[in-house]
Amino acid sequence: MDRLYxxxxxxxxxxxxxxxxxxxxxxxxxxxxxxxxxxxxxxATRLGEQLHIPQxxxxxxxxxxxxxxxxxxMVYAGYINKNIVAQxxxxxxNAVGVTGADGNCIQAHKRVTNxxxxxxxxxxxxxxxxxxxxxxxxGFTPVVAPITHDKMGQLLNTNADTxxxxxxxxxxxYYETHLIYSFEKEGVLLDVTxxxxxxxxxxKTAYEKLKASGKIFAGMIxxxxxxxxxxxxxxxxxxxxxxxxxxxxxxxSAGTNITNE
Amino acid sequence: MDRLYxxxxxxxxxxxxxxxxxxxxxxxxxxxxxxxxxxxxxxATRLGEQLHIPQxxxxxxxxxxxxxxxxxxMVYAGYINKNIVAQxxxxxxNAVGVTGADGNCIQAHKRVTNxxxxxxxxxxxxxxxxxxxxxxxxGFTPVVAPITHDKMGQLLNTNADTxxxxxxxxxxxYYETHLIYSFEKEGVLLDVTxxxxxxxxxxKTAYEKLKASGKIFAGMIxxxxxxxxxxxxxxxxxxxxxxxxxxxxxxxSAGTNITNE
Numbered sequence: 001m002d003r004l005y006x007x008x009x010x011x012x013x014x015x016x017x018x019x020x021x022x023x024x025x026x027x028x029x030x031x032x033x034x035x036x037x038x039x040x041x042x043x044a045t046r047l048g049e050q051l052h053i054p055q056x057x058x059x060x061x062x063x064x065x066x067x068x069x070x071x072x073x074m075v076y077a078g079y080i081n082k083n084i085v086a087q088x089x090x091x092x093x094n095a096v097g098v099t100g101a102d103g104n105c106i107q108a109h110k111r112v113t114n115x116x117x118x119x120x121x122x123x124x125x126x127x128x129x130x131x132x133x134x135x136x137x138x139g140f141t142p143v144v145a146p147i148t149h150d151k152m153g154q155l156l157n158t159n160a161d162t163x164x165x166x167x168x169x170x171x172x173x174y175y176e177t178h179l180i181y182s183f184e185k186e187g188v189l190l191d192v193t194x195x196x197x198x199x200x201x202x203x204k205t206a207y208e209k210l211k212a213s214g215k216i217f218a219g220m221i222x223x224x225x226x227x228x229x230x231x232x233x234x235x236x237x238x239x240x241x242x243x244x245x246x247x248x249x250x251x252x253s254a255g256t257n258i259t260n261e
Numbered sequence: 262m263d264r265l266y267x268x269x270x271x272x273x274x275x276x277x278x279x280x281x282x283x284x285x286x287x288x289x290x291x292x293x294x295x296x297x298x299x300x301x302x303x304x305a306t307r308l309g310e311q312l313h314i315p316q317x318x319x320x321x322x323x324x325x326x327x328x329x330x331x332x333x334x335m336v337y338a339g340y341i342n343k344n345i346v347a348q349x350x351x352x353x354x355n356a357v358g359v360t361g362a363d364g365n366c367i368q369a370h371k372r373v374t375n376x377x378x379x380x381x382x383x384x385x386x387x388x389x390x391x392x393x394x395x396x397x398x399x400g401f402t403p404v405v406a407p408i409t410h411d412k413m414g415q416l417l418n419t420n421a422d423t424x425x426x427x428x429x430x431x432x433x434x435y436y437e438t439h440l441i442y443s444f445e446k447e448g449v450l451l452d453v454t455x456x457x458x459x460x461x462x463x464x465k466t467a468y469e470k471l472k473a474s475g476k477i478f479a480g481m482i483x484x485x486x487x488x489x490x491x492x493x494x495x496x497x498x499x500x501x502x503x504x505x506x507x508x509x510x511x512x513x514s515a516g517t518n519i520t521n522e
Contacts, residue, residue, distance in 0.1 A: 047335075051311055070340055074308075078339020079331055082408060082416055086362040090414035096363045101347040103357045103401060134399060140364060147343060153351035155343055 003032045004136070004175035005250065008164035010039030012184040013243040014080060021087065023182075026246045028091035033136045033175060035167060036095075037144045038084060039160040044068075044075040064119040064157040072157050073147055081145040088141065095141045100124075100148030101155060105131040106163060108148035108156050122148045122156025124163065127170035136175075165226035172234035179235050180250065181223050182243035187256030188224070192217045198241075201257045204228055227258045264293045265397070265436035266511065269425035271300030273445040274504040275341060282348065284443075287507045289352035294397045294436060296428060297356075298405045299345060300421040305329075305336040325380040325418040333418050334360075334408055342406040349402065357401045361385075361409030362416060366392040367424060369409035369417050383409045383417025385424065388431035397436075426487035433495035440496050441511065442484050443504035448517030449485070453478045459502075462518045465489050488519045 007027060013019045027036060048055050048071045056063040064072065081097040088095035100106025100122075108122030135142050144167065146160035161181065168179040190197040190210075207224060210216050216224065220240075227238045241248075241255020248254035268288060274280045288297060309316050309332045317324040325333065342358040349356035361367025361383075369383030396403050405428065407421035422442065429440040448459040451471075460467075468485060471477050477485065481501075488499045502509075502516020509515035 073343055074335035074339040076339070077343045078335040078337070082334055082338045082360050082362055085360075086410045086416050087414045089362055089365050089410060089412055094364060096359070098357070099343050099346070101343055101350055101356075101358070103355060104350050138395060149347045149350060151350055153348045155347050 001174075001176045004171055004177045005030055005032065005034045005180060006037065006164055006168040006171070006177060007034065007180045007182060007246070008037045008039070008160055009182050009243050010160055011041070011243075013182070014038060014041035015043065019244060020084075023243050023246055024084065024087045025091055028088055028093040029247070030250065035132065035136075035142045035144065035171075036084070036088075037146070037160050037164040037167065038076075038080060039146060040072060040076045040080065043080065044072045047071050047075055058116055058118070063116070064121050066120065069120040069155060069157055073155055077145040077147050081143060085143050088143065093141050094139055095143045096135060097143045097145065099145045099155070100158065100163075103131040104128055104149075104151060106144075106148045106158070106166070107151050108158055109150055110154070110156060120154065120156050122150070122158040124148065124158065124166045127166050129170045129174065132167065132171060133174060159222060161223045161226050165230045168230050168235045168238075169233045172230075172236070176236050177234075178250070179227070179230055179238045180246070180255075181227065181238070181240040182246055182249060182255075183240075185242060186254070187239075187241040188220060189217070190215065199256045201259055203259055203261055204231075224258070231258060231260060262435075262437045265432055265438045266291055266293065266295045266441060267298065267425055267429040267432070267438060268295065268441045268443060268507070269298045269300070269421055270443050270504050271421055272302065272504075274443070275299060275302035276304065280505060281345075284504045284507055285345065285348045285354075286352055289349055289354040290508070291511065296393065296397075296403045296405065296432075297345070297349075298407070298421050298425040298428065299337075299341060300407060301333060301337045301341065304341065305333045308332050308336055319377055319379070324377070325382050327381065330381040330416060330418055334416055338406040338408050342404060346404050349404065355401050356404045357396060358404045358406065360406045360416070361419065361424075364392040365389055365410075365412060367405075367409045367419070367427070368412050369419055370411055371415070371417060381415065381417050383411070383419040385409065385419065385427045388427050390431045390435065393428065393432060394435060420483060422484045422487050426491045429491050429496045429499075430494045433491075433497070437497050438495075439511070440488070440491055440499045441507070441516075442488065442499070442501040443507055443510060443516075444501075446503060447506075447515070448500075448502040449481060450478070451476065460517045462520060464520055464522055465492075485519070492519060492521060
């Protein structure tokens with residue numbers, strides 16, 4: 001079974017040109033199958049403000065009205081995705097940028113809850129594993145923007161952590177799949193203000209206890225929920241850590257390993 | 262030899278939701294290999310104005326400074342490309358949206374002239390025919406945004422008519438390639454104000470005469486220059502006409518046929 005790295009980048013790495021460039025060089029050097037999933041950084045918020053579109057967040061998720069969907073589609077699928085692809089191509093990595101609409105590779109549905117209307121926010125229904133396998137088999141590196149569609153013509157804004165987790169789960173029957181959530185922190189921290197407090201290892205039992213006692217930073221919860229869900233469905237290994245140390249996250253010498261025991 | 266339609270849409274079709282939707286339904290119905298190349302419409306100009314970025318045009322081409330490149334990348338590769346892909350997917354057409362950076366499918370260089378600095382405007386060097394053949398072979402319909410790259414990390418704004426012509430030329434050794442330039446006019450008009458004055462046929466000799474006498478509308482010249490260049494390199498048939506009549510352009514019952522004799 002070939003090895004596959006599904007790497008999610010988000011947060012400050014995307015907002016900082018130098019950090020992103022450094023990350024992409026290291027990512028290019030991964031010499032096996034790989035998929036990059038990127039978040040949006042602060043650019044969409046900035047553009048929304050410039051265009052005087054009010055931004056609303058709830059539980060760490062953006063409420064996506066029609067104007068906001070247009071902004072995130074432009075920023076995530078256009079500006080960020082294509083600049084990452086061009087940089088990877090320059091580094092010799094044969095990247096192809098996609099959203100979930102392209103090749104119908106990630107189908108989703110509009111999120112419906114009783115409490116709040118998230119607007120055009122998508123929850124993933126199915127990842128088209130054949131599409132990704134075909135690209136990987138041909139030597140391409142898919143670069144996935146956090147936009148999906150409902151197969152009825154509607155684009156949907158979708159959490160990038162969730163997309164990375166769903167892709168890893170869908171491909172784990174075909175590859176020894178390693179899922180790397182990289183961001184600006186060293187990993188799961190016991191004290192969010194202290195980078196030294198990184199946990200080398202986090203089990204499900206320990207996570208539930210920490211979550212119950214309020215010790216897990218709210219922004220980490222969707223990431224960790226996705227991570228444990230992925231682990232239960234056959235993903236080989238999950239690591240959360242600093243994108244600047246992507247090489248060490250892959251080798252296992254940095255970040256937090258999410259494990260069952 | 263399988264048949265391939267390379268269809269360019271631009272102008273008012275893209276700006277009008279109903280026209281675009283009507284066009285995409287007809288395009289979906291083409292039951293052989295097809296590639297769609299889209300222009301940008303007025304959306305990029307509108308967004309540039311909202312963001313207070315001065316817009317400059319020269320000889321029908323946009324002068325692309327860094328801020329304008331960002332705008333066109335967002336609008337062309339993000340908003341327009343992904344909305345077209347989602348609509349085609351809804352119509353059962355397995356579309357994949359790309360720029361020239363994706364899979365290194367269209368490599369270009371920054372245009373350099375003595376007279377004027379066009380900024381980040383790209384002239385096409387090479388179309389990666391293998392990339393397009395692979396997508397077509399797998400049943401995908403590439404949807405190409407008018408953005409290319411220089412393989413050194415720089416995205417470049419590139420004329421969509423040129424991209425359509427270059428793709429048709431590159432694929433004509435492998436497919437019986439039909440190139441359709443569709444826009445809001447009925448075809449090449451002898452009198453730009455009179456839709457009835459459409460030429461059913463335009464030869465190179467007739468074109469040169471009309472151009473010399475100033476009878477060809479300036480905006481048509483790049484399209485026609487591209488068309489005749491494509492014809493000389495093995496493209497089977499070239500038609501220019503109204504996107505609303507895409508079915509008739511394909512069957513040969515509307516538009517202007519560009520021919521050698």
